[in-house]
Amino acid sequence: MNDLILRAEGIYKYFFDSHYGKKTVIKAVNGVDVGVRRRETLAIVGESGSGKTTLGKVLMRIYEPTEGKIWFEGNEISTVNGSKLKAYRKYMQMVFQDPTSSLNPRKRIFDIISLPLKAHFNMSKRERLQRVRELLNKVDLPEDFIYRYPNALSGGQKQRVGIARALALNPKLIVLDEPTSALDVSVQAKILTLLTQLKEQFDLTYIFISHDLSVVKNISDKIVVMYLGYIMESASTEEIFNNPYHPYTKALLSAIPTVTDEERKIIPEEITLQGDIPSPSHIPQGCPFYSRCQERMDICKIKRPRILQIKEGHYVRCFLYDRNGGK
């Protein structure tokens, strides 16, 4: 228990929308439990709209959970605000998907990276210049970028600035929200390598959000598969790849392009996901995955399966493995 740096229980996040007087509730996250051990990388995987970013922002306390509790190093942070929340912000940072929109185009790189230093530490400008130069070195960018504007940088360079900004306060945990998906393929691998090196160097813990299992395969220790705000399956990376249970996980795995015979052996036969993910404002009554599941049964339409531990550390939400469960 003690080596869990972050733990969350029963997390719900609803957004309340009103269009032409008609109220809708968007149920983005629906009762998620997660635990992240110190120095590990936990991947959160799922298609667009499955609630990954929302969950990441709730865990960071960028959003307040609608329901549920979060502990950081054993201290509950679910409802802290003001100066107490600011104190936790130092330890938890987020790197966003789109480096272009997450960097203010009117600010120079120095101002962007030093903003958190200004907000949290009483540092002189000279000290901040020194620290920003150091951080640029850490992310393999030239020091003279300090006076440039984001527009003068490539996508990969901008994301390096985003990473430097996240490192500025010496955080313990970083949520990486699809940090490579907006980048060219050739740049993606370099950013992943950099993130791996930084993790070692600074003893970091990562929550790595991605829609692509192949991206997280080599960097994550554990994988949580989400669909419509529900955890469908969670296990070690090895288990998810070698022994997937949930039909949704199998479909995501089957979409991964395989290269070697070894990989082909562990990837399930091609399963094409038909149709779109339903709207989180109209989550089906039974299993959230019912409308697209090739193995669905009558019970799945009426009852919602519970998440169940199938074996040590491996959790699955599916009636195929839990005939009597659900509600």
Ligand SMILES: Nc1ncnc2c1ncn2[C@@H]1O[C@H](COP(=O)(O)OP(=O)(O)OP(=O)(O)O)[C@@H](O)[C@H]1O
């Ligand atoms: N601030 C918000 N207000 C209202 N609805 C929101 C808000 N943020 C997210 N949502 C909705 O919540 C659902 C989950 O969104 P979220 O961005 O968390 O998914 P995601 O898994 O990160 O998707 P993607 O892969 O596209 O980034 C979506 O239907 C989205 O439209």
Ligand code: SF4
């Ligand atoms: S509970 Fe039923 S519909 Fe849901 S994933 Fe399992 S088999 Fe498919």
Ligand SMILES: [Mg+2]
């Ligand atoms: Mg997202």
